Amino acid sequence: MAEKARDANADRVGLTDPGGAARATRPRIADVAHAAGVSKTAVSFAFNSPQRLNPETAERILEVADELGYRPHPVARMLTQRRTGTIGILTPQALSVVFSNPFFGLFNEGVAAAAESSGHALLFVSPLHGSLARAVGRATVDGFVAVGLPEGHPEIEQVRRAGLPTILVDSTAFPAHGFVLVDDETGARLAAEHIAGLGHRDILVVGVEPPAPMTSYSPDGVMGRRLGAYRDALATAGIDLVDERVLVGPASIEGGMACFRRAWEDGLHPTAILAMSDAMAIGVMHAAGEFGLSIPRDLSVVGFDDIDMARYTSPPLTTIRQPVRRKGEEAVRLLLAQLEQHPAAPEQVLLPTRLIVRGTTAPAPSLREEVGVAAS
Amino acid sequence: MAEKARDANADRVGLTDPGGAARATRPRIADVAHAAGVSKTAVSFAFNSPQRLNPETAERILEVADELGYRPHPVARMLTQRRTGTIGILTPQALSVVFSNPFFGLFNEGVAAAAESSGHALLFVSPLHGSLARAVGRATVDGFVAVGLPEGHPEIEQVRRAGLPTILVDSTAFPAHGFVLVDDETGARLAAEHIAGLGHRDILVVGVEPPAPMTSYSPDGVMGRRLGAYRDALATAGIDLVDERVLVGPASIEGGMACFRRAWEDGLHPTAILAMSDAMAIGVMHAAGEFGLSIPRDLSVVGFDDIDMARYTSPPLTTIRQPVRRKGEEAVRLLLAQLEQHPAAPEQVLLPTRLIVRGTTAPAPSLREEVGVAAS
DNA sequence: CCGGTTTAGCAAACCGGTTTAGTTACTGTA
DNA sequence: TACAGTAACTAAACCGGTTTGCTAAACCGG
DSSP, X not given: OOOOGGGOXXXXXXXXXXXXXXXXXXXXXXXXHHHHTSOHHHHHHHHHOXXXXXXXXXXXXHHHHHHHTOOOOHHHHHHHHTOOSEEEEEOSSOHHHHHTOHHHXXXXXXXHXXXXXXXXXXXXXXXBTTBHHXXXXXXXXXXXXXXXOOTTOTTHXXXXXXXXXXXXXXXXXXXXXEEEEEOHHHHXXXXXXXXXXTTOOSEEEEXXXXXXXXXXXXXXXXXXXXXXXXXXXXXXXXXXXXXXXXXEEOSSHHHHHHXXXXXXXXXXXXXXXXXXXXXXXXXXXXXXXXXXXXXXXXXXXXXXXXXXXXXXXXXXXXXXXXXXXXXXXXXHHHHHHHHHSTTOXXXXXXXXOEEXXXXXXXXXXXXXXXXXXXXX | OOSOGGGOOGGGSOSSOOTTSOOSSOOOHHHHHHHHTSOHHHHHHHHHOGGGXXXXXXXXXXXXXXXXXXXXXXXXXXXXXXXXXXXXXXXXXXXXXHHTOHHHHHHHHHHHHHHHHTTOEEEEXXXXXXXXXXXXXXXXXXXXXXXXXXXTOTTHHHHHHTOOOEEEESOOSSTTSEEEEEOHHHHHHHHHXXXXXXXXXXXXXXXXXXXXXXXXXXXXXXXXXXXXXXXXXXXXXXXXXXXXXXXXXXXXXXXXXXXXXXXXXXXXXXXXXXXXXXXXXXXXXXXXXXXXXXXXXTOEEEEEEOOGGGGGSSSOOEEEEOOHHHHHHHHHHHHHHHHHSTTOXXXXXXXXXXXXXXXXXXXXXXXXXXXXXXXX
């Protein structure tokens, strides 16, 4: 006896393609089986292990399938194979802000390079109707690369309980998971020491605002760690960084401009600014220009990240380099390793940062006069 | 009689979470049903239409589910609901090059904003082992936004035959589908006229290279249309743009630098460059600087796109603005419209471009001398 | 000509959910 | 008391594939 009646619906499916519009009913494996006079199994074999079939039969099945316009349904295939072939990029920010941040451009480059070479697609997952956990529940991925998930995030426990293999980037929120970190403390310390060493005393910090549900930095998050290191290094130089001198905004050029304008109009007239992102640093430079300041003569600026653009600003941006692309690559590499050999000890990677001195930093104005450099 | 034996496996599943590691076997709906003493149907209702259950029962089921750490399997759910809640972004380039291109950053912002507000996730689909069609076959999406699919692409027919709702951006390869275009011709013409009007005669075009399997522009592709319009407008001004004066490279700062260096060292010393991408224009500016040229005194540069960075270069970049963000938004909007009411006439959108004159264009050097501006 | 192996293909079980079409018990009405 | 209507829940079918276990025929050496 052949397949049950519902397993074949050749009459529903036109043999020829109706000219570009999506057809009413997509052909199923049973339709192909019926048309080729074989079982579903045979059709499945023809696609997945043709060597198990007589070559002629396999050939014929594939021809019939092509005529019908049949493609194995990817979702059904995922269900049986128990893998999706997709890697999820999990971010607590909205995707529209992610993509506006040049840091992510670079990070995604690395992720994409690694994912592509292993044949994985990339699914970007951000809070769904405000809930990260809900979005995670809907995501059809083999595992996550979670970037910048702050320790204090309200939904973090639910995300962890989802139980998918997850590699954290810029976060240590799940101690038992693999993660990729960058030596933010050293980077921030180098930036602060550089500025303090140039004689600056009146310093402002411009930071990336924490993602939506949160209102302040967790001391263990990236920005919190950077801020802590700025503070410590400045304190060592005898400078007290008060909260009023730490401004936050979106990690974009506009965000940096807004921060600087706000500060300047509030009467804060620093001689140096430590920015936690290059995009914001570039914004600061431009806003400073609007107020007639010249960089680095009147204002020194240090960025963070060393995005491509940093070397092309004028003057070129002094910044802290972190291997952003590599961060993405490593994260995917760790994830794939974990996916392959399940009970793998989660690996952990710490990447270095370093100070790149370019043209946006100079001795503090007061100091320059002392050493005989005339202010114009 | 209760469910079949295989439908419940309470013994496989620990009640408590074993401390962060992914559990061996994920609880299934039958496990919850068994533990709560109800049917699978009831569990499904508890999650999807709780009003169909006694509130207390629903509550109890959800509690049991939570204890077991049960989440409905998203792939199984997709299969029955016949929707994925995901929009695919289809690009013929590798993702690593996509993310390195600031144009895509902006475009993705628009796509993400529109997708997010409708609760859709974003899946990036690029050639899998060199084949776009194969990647399309694996993609679990409700529809595609295909960007920059050139008309002559070898796999285009297979992509179309996949039969998924698709909106094209910067391409008219599928005449029967909806698409979002930008008035590239007018933009390119304005750029060329601007340059010709400034007296330039020695002009170079720097273009974005076509995606991997292709080697030259299709005249109907974005870059082909822009090139055509450059040519026409220059011809009108009596200038013949020969093929040797059209260089292509990756759409990045480095790509622009490479193009300029190659040209300059080959003895091409133009007074103006028309770049088909802002990133490349920025690269050209820097490479020109390396050769001691001053912009716009010695060399005029016009970009294309008007990315964020364009207004922050020095001098700020003269360019053709196209509403890139909006392009992404419109594409998703059209796609969602088509997904909702199936037999919708595919919409088509044409967005304007315009010339933004900033600081990188000036009269041709020879001309300046004539009008009395001394060359230093 | 015989037992053993290989080849080719099939039916049924399975992946993990949702949905349809009931069934049962209870409530309200005439 | 009978009957309709509803609330609460369920068994079985279904989504569209893959995989397992099996059978029948062809092949093979002795």
